[in-house]
Amino acid sequence: MRLMSCFLLVTLGVVPALLAEDSLQVFERRILPILNSKNASSCSECHLSGVDLKDYIRPSQTETFAALRAGGMIDVDHPDKSKLLEFIARSPAQPGLIKPEVRQAELDAFRAWIRAAVSDPKLLAAKTQLTVGPEVPDEVIRHARQDRVLQSFVDNIWLEVGRCAGCHSSDQNAEQVKKHGEQMSWIKPGNPAATLAHLREYELLDVKQPEKSLLLAKPTLQVKHGGGQKMVLGDRSYQQFHAFVQDYAASVNGQYQSTKDLPQESPIVVAVTDSWLKITDIPHQFASLILRAEAYPARGNGWAETPLVIGDRAIAGDRHLWQQHMSLSVDRGSEVARKLASQPKNDRRIPSGKYLLKIWVATEKEFAANQVYEKGQVFETTVNAQWASGYGSMTVVPFPQKKR
Ligand code: HEC
Ligand code: HEC
Structure with a gap:
């Protein structure tokens, strides 16, 4: 009708x-x-x-x-x-x-x-x-924009997620998936946006209780983790992961009201590589401490003011040993930084040559309180580093005798 x-x-x-x-x-x-x-x-x-x-x-x-x-x-x-x-x-x-x-x-x-x-x-x-x-002011709108948030995810997490890739990236973890299930594959190869979406969807990134996010709690062993301890509270990777998770939750929850609420952007970008540094002969009294290594390339007659290569990790107990895949630390916004973001971990190269190696040892508590530089003990040495790629061809340095 x-x-x-x-x-x-x-x-x-x-x-x-x-x-x-x-x-x-x-x-x-x-x-x-x-x-x-x-x-x-x-x-x-x-x-x-x-x-x-x-x-x-x-x-x-x-x-x-x-x-x-x-x-x-x-x-x-x-x-x-x-x-x-x-x-x-x-x-x-x-x-x-x-x-x-x-x-x-x-x-x-x-x-x-x-x-x-x-x-x-x-x-x-x-x-x-x-x-x-x-x-809210335009700066706040800008800060909470998806494309900006994704860029921050790339800078803070994606560039360092190579630390987790062996067990959590779907192109590398077939064995792990067989043993533990599909949820292991939270890293989507070559696709930071899909990775972020997955973390959110499966609540590995908890926007209600960001501090409790499994993305932070598992690798630091605040909750049981099949992969063991992969970060310590306060190490550089952790600080980056933590900063992103906090910022993401605050953005989702609309917690930023004015420009002064927004977090400061770090002036550097840090990207994990497949070049390992191994420090041997670590004195027994440091067995339970965390070690930070920073390598400063030669410049003129001296050394660069900021380190190019950095790494934090727990000392391997009584084995007198520390080894870590090192990260490149470069200026945000630089050409190198842009290139690193699009390269898989294995393609990132550290220039070989002479470096000043500074080593801090500090307790986990001092790391967590961000007091490594004030409270830690400092040692230094020089090294001719190849920075070859792969676990099998580490740059090896004996623990320096000289205290700074
Ligand atoms: C496809 C992504 C996208 C969607 C969907 C989107 N925006 Fe935006 N928005 C942007 C981008 C990118 C900018 C900043 C660049 C620009 O202004 O062109 C922006 C900027 C803004 C600004 C800042 C001031 C201005 O004049 O640029 C306001 C306000 C805004 N959007 C409102 C909205 C509203 C309201 C909606 C939904 C009806 C919306 N946007 C949907 C991408 C989007
Ligand atoms: C040597 C292998 C290994 C490495 C490397 C590793 N993990 Fe894991 N991870 C596991 C295993 C096994 C599980 C499953 C058991 C469990 O939930 O603890 C797991 C589970 C997880 C989960 C829970 C996933 C889910 O959906 O249930 C998160 C989150 C996680 N790991 C974060 C990390 C982060 C972040 C890193 C890197 C900093 C990392 N892992 C590195 C082995 C690893």
Whole structure:
């Protein structure tokens, strides 16, 4: 019956005039439900927090329209070119959490409403004191943007995740998976975005209790870990993992309100390599301590001011031994840093040559409290390092006698 009458109206050409809703109907039927919905809007696909489509809607149509217009979000002369529609239409190259239909529905609703609203003289004349849009400054919005967060994941975790890859990367861990199951493969080779998504989905990254995230708790043995101790509280890799997890949770939870809440970005980027340093003949009294090694390349007649090669790890107890795959430490934003990010661990090379090797030994507590440099004991020596790749061809140095 309805179909029939529709058909009749269409053939008579009267459908648009008769069926077109006025703007208030559209607002109530299609816009208000977005405001009242518990679900995330399409913005959340690129903005972890800081902005949401709901920020642009007020319970009253008149105020919403007047505020959007005053805020430059509605173009009354070219309604389809309104900035708000541009915001909604933005979609990521690889769709993630949000179904395309959700975005399309938002877009259709706002387009229909804006089109209807701009031809309503009462709305055009309306004024309001209210404002719409995000309540946090642009820096905060920027900080919580997915692409920025992913970059931070790459800098802080992805570049060091090679430490875990042997057991957790799906291209290297067939044996581990056979023994322990598919959940072992949380590293997706060559794909930091998919890795981050997995960590989030399987709650290895716990945004409610970031401190308890298994990503931190397992490798530090705060909870039992099949791979044993892979980091100590306070070592460099841990600090990076920890900083990211905290920052990620704060972004997801919308905890940043002003620019001064945002964490400082470290000026360096650290990337694990497949070059190992082995320190032998470690005195017995250091058996239970943590060791930090830093290698400074030769510069002019002396040594560079900052280390190029770094590594932290527990001393292997009574074996008088310390060995670790070392990381390159380079300036953030430099060409080298960009290159490292796209290279697998095995392709990252440390230049061979003469280095000043500084060694700190400190307790785990001193590491955790970030007091290695103040409280640790320091030793140094020089070394002609090959930095060859692979566990089988380590650079070997006896523990230096000389205390600095
Ligand atoms: C596909 C990813 C993506 C989606 C989806 C997205 N944005 Fe953005 N947004 C960005 C990027 C990238 C920037 C910064 C660069 C730019 O402004 O072009 C940005 C910047 C912003 C800004 C900062 C100020 C400005 O004028 O640029 C606001 C506000 C904003 N978006 C609001 C929204 C709202 C509201 C939604 C949902 C309706 C949304 N965005 C959806 C990617 C996205
Ligand atoms: C020598 C192998 C090995 C290495 C290297 C290793 N792990 Fe593991 N990991 C395991 C095993 C085995 C399990 C499964 C048993 C368990 O849950 O403890 C596991 C489980 C995990 C889990 C729980 C996964 C899940 O979904 O249940 C996390 C998180 C984890 N490891 C983090 C790390 C991090 C971070 C690193 C690197 C810093 C690392 N692991 C390095 C062997 C390893």
